[in-house]
Amino acid sequence: MQPTTPKRRQRIIEHCKAWSWLTPSLIGVLVFFIIPFCVVIYYSVLDNPIFANFVGLDNFIKLFSNSAFIRAARNTAIFSVIAVPLSVVLSLWMAFALNSKIPGKSWLRSCFLCPLMVPIASVVLVWQVIFHYHGTLNQITSVFGIEPVDWFKTNWSYFVLTIMFLWKTLGYNMILFMSAIAGIPRDIVEVAQLEGASGWYTFLHIKLRYLSPTILFVTILSIISSFKMFREVYLLTGDYPFESMYLLQHFMNNTFNSLDYQKLSSAAVLLSVVMVILIGIMFLIERKFGEDVEE
Amino acid sequence: MIQLRSPKVREHFLTALLFILALLAAILFILPTVLTISNSFMSEKEITANYGAMIESATADKKTYISEELNLKFIPDKVSFSQYASVLFKSPDYLLKFWNSVILVVPITVFQILLAAFTAYGFSRYRGRIREIIFFMYIILMLMPYQVTLVPNYLVSDWLGILGTRWAIILPGIFSPFSVYLLTKVMRRIPKAYYEAARLDGASEFQIFWHICLPLTRSAMLSVGLLVFIDYWNMVEQPLILLKDQDQFPLSVFLSQINSGDVGLAFAVAVVYMIPALLLFLYGEEYLVEGITYSGGVKG
Numbered sequence: 001m002q003p004t005t006p007k008r009r010q011r012i013i014e015h016c017k018a019w020s021w022l023t024p025s026l027i028g029v030l031v032f033f034i035i036p037f038c039v040v041i042y043y044s045v046l047d048n049p050i051f052a053n054f055v056g057l058d059n060f061i062k063l064f065s066n067s068a069f070i071r072a073a074r075n076t077a078i079f080s081v082i083a084v085p086l087s088v089v090l091s092l093w094m095a096f097a098l099n100s101k102i103p104g105k106s107w108l109r110s111c112f113l114c115p116l117m118v119p120i121a122s123v124v125l126v127w128q129v130i131f132h133y134h135g136t137l138n139q140i141t142s143v144f145g146i147e148p149v150d151w152f153k154t155n156w157s158y159f160v161l162t163i164m165f166l167w168k169t170l171g172y173n174m175i176l177f178m179s180a181i182a183g184i185p186r187d188i189v190e191v192a193q194l195e196g197a198s199g200w201y202t203f204l205h206i207k208l209r210y211l212s213p214t215i216l217f218v219t220i221l222s223i224i225s226s227f228k229m230f231r232e233v234y235l236l237t238g239d240y241p242f243e244s245m246y247l248l249q250h251f252m253n254n255t256f257n258s259l260d261y262q263k264l265s266s267a268a269v270l271l272s273v274v275m276v277i278l279i280g281i282m283f284l285i286e287r288k289f290g291e292d293v294e295e
Numbered sequence: 296m297i298q299l300r301s302p303k304v305r306e307h308f309l310t311a312l313l314f315i316l317a318l319l320a321a322i323l324f325i326l327p328t329v330l331t332i333s334n335s336f337m338s339e340k341e342i343t344a345n346y347g348a349m350i351e352s353a354t355a356d357k358k359t360y361i362s363e364e365l366n367l368k369f370i371p372d373k374v375s376f377s378q379y380a381s382v383l384f385k386s387p388d389y390l391l392k393f394w395n396s397v398i399l400v401v402p403i404t405v406f407q408i409l410l411a412a413f414t415a416y417g418f419s420r421y422r423g424r425i426r427e428i429i430f431f432m433y434i435i436l437m438l439m440p441y442q443v444t445l446v447p448n449y450l451v452s453d454w455l456g457i458l459g460t461r462w463a464i465i466l467p468g469i470f471s472p473f474s475v476y477l478l479t480k481v482m483r484r485i486p487k488a489y490y491e492a493a494r495l496d497g498a499s500e501f502q503i504f505w506h507i508c509l510p511l512t513r514s515a516m517l518s519v520g521l522l523v524f525i526d527y528w529n530m531v532e533q534p535l536i537l538l539k540d541q542d543q544f545p546l547s548v549f550l551s552q553i554n555s556g557d558v559g560l561a562f563a564v565a566v567v568y569m570i571p572a573l574l575l576f577l578y579g580e581e582y583l584v585e586g587i588t589y590s591g592g593v594k595g
Contacts, residue, residue: 021417028470036447
């Protein structure tokens with residue numbers, strides 16, 4: 001028997017099998033996302049779709065002198081940079097705090113998961129009542145003699161946005177962390193404590209390492225939901241909110257409605273480049289930090 | 296003082312403190328939901344009396360305020376079902392939009408999960424450099440804000456001639472990579488020995504998928520399904536861009552635009568919209584925790 005030919009044939013068969021599982025989804029992803037995205041890249045270096053002159057990076061340079069884009073990008077960046085880490089760190093802290101024996105844990109858990117499941121549109125009314133100029137929050141602060149604040153129309157809107165984001169994400173992130181904490185091997189922690197490691201050391205070098213895949217996962221979920229905060233903002237304030245709430249998504253939507261494809265495509269390309277770099281960095285950090293615990 | 300120093304008492308004290316803090320947090324988390332529900336039992340008169348200022352300003356181009364204060368009220372003076380009656384009998388519009396939501400979201404959820412299970416099996420069973428790269432591409436796609444994929448979506452719908460129809464939302468929804476990522480993560484944890492054993496017994500690859508892989512990932516599929524459902528149940532961007540006819544818009548886009556004419560049913564509509572999500576949540580809460588934690592990369 002010749003060892004090479006059947007082996008090779010088997011490998012080819014394996015390959016075919018593997019691809020046959022992936023093909024249906026791959027076709028859809030190619031047709032609906034990848035191929036049109038290539039067209040978007042193509043649009044982003046043209047002056048307009050009809051004459052189709054190559055203009056290089058002109059559209060991108062124009063984008064950077066567009067004040068609406070700059071404001072939208074800055075607002076989105078500030079919000080994400082504050083809100084996502086805040087949500088991850090706070091939920092990790094809460095998970096450690098709640099990890100001890102507490103009565104009624106499953107009831108508490110249901111409460112924490114509730115914001116995840118309730119449709120945004122359903123609670124938008126309540127947010128409006130709370131943050132309205134004549135709303136609940138201002139009534140409470142006025143008791144302490146604090147001037148009423150127009151939460152949606154001043155720079156406080158960052159704060160409002162962050163609160164709504166935390167309300168929505170904290171509970172679920174915390175639940176994910178709690179079950180991850182339960183999965184940390186206890187013997188390793190105990191050995192470290194016996195050898196005199198400080199609480200801080202065990203936390204940083206043992207617990208955090210075991211949690212790093214979950215931290216990455218929670219961060220990914222939080223980033224996704226931070227982009228979806230546009231929905232809340234849209235439902236609360238419409239197409240043109242106050243400028244500190246004007247997000248990249250507003251910019252894209254409004255550009256879309258004015259049919260400026262060049263501006264839109266270059267913004268989309270730019271945003272995706274930034275995202276790819278960020279995601280790459282995140283995965284590198286996770287790989288480096290958690291490498292000891294990977295099997 | 297001496298007693299408080301003893302470790303046991305201190306431990307109890309700490310537990311009690313934590314419990315109270317947790318309870319407060321829990322109340323904060325469910326408060327908006329509870330408020331929406333309790334307010335849905337107020338009569339139109341009571342709503343106008345308490346929230347008139349908000350609703351007036353929302354209609355009058357958000358500029359004029361009526362000097363009335365808003366009163367957040369927890370318990371209605373008199374329980375009234377008039378809001379629900381208005382939703383059900385007087386404004387069939389809202390029910391129609393509710394139905395619009397259903398026929399968009401249900402097919403997306405069902406088919407996305409089925410397709411994702413199929414694809415995830417391929418990703419988890421066969422490793423290889425090209426497939427790893429493709430998988431990473433799925434992750435990047437999953438993390439893209441919708442506004443990046445919006446232009447591509449629009450272009451394709453235009454080419455395929457489905458722009459302005461529901462297909463323009465449903466088809467890209469089915470191929471969304473989110474659930475592929477989660478399910479692949481989960482399926483990669485199934486021990487290889489299971490597959491080998493089945494193969495030795497003469498099972499075909501599809502039989503292995505159907506009889507071994509799917510039953511083992513049932514809870515993960517349910518939890519991913521829940522997440523996908525709630526995500527699309529909340530959709531705002533897609534209908535605004537891809538649908539032309541406002542009659543096809545789902546309720547999620549409309550709930551915020553309740554105007555003075557509808558004061559009497561605002562909260563009831565919100566509650567009606569909440570019901571499917573809450574029912575699914577009550578049914579699938581267990582899965583939501585256990586199913587997803589596997590994909591979080593939790594060891595052990």
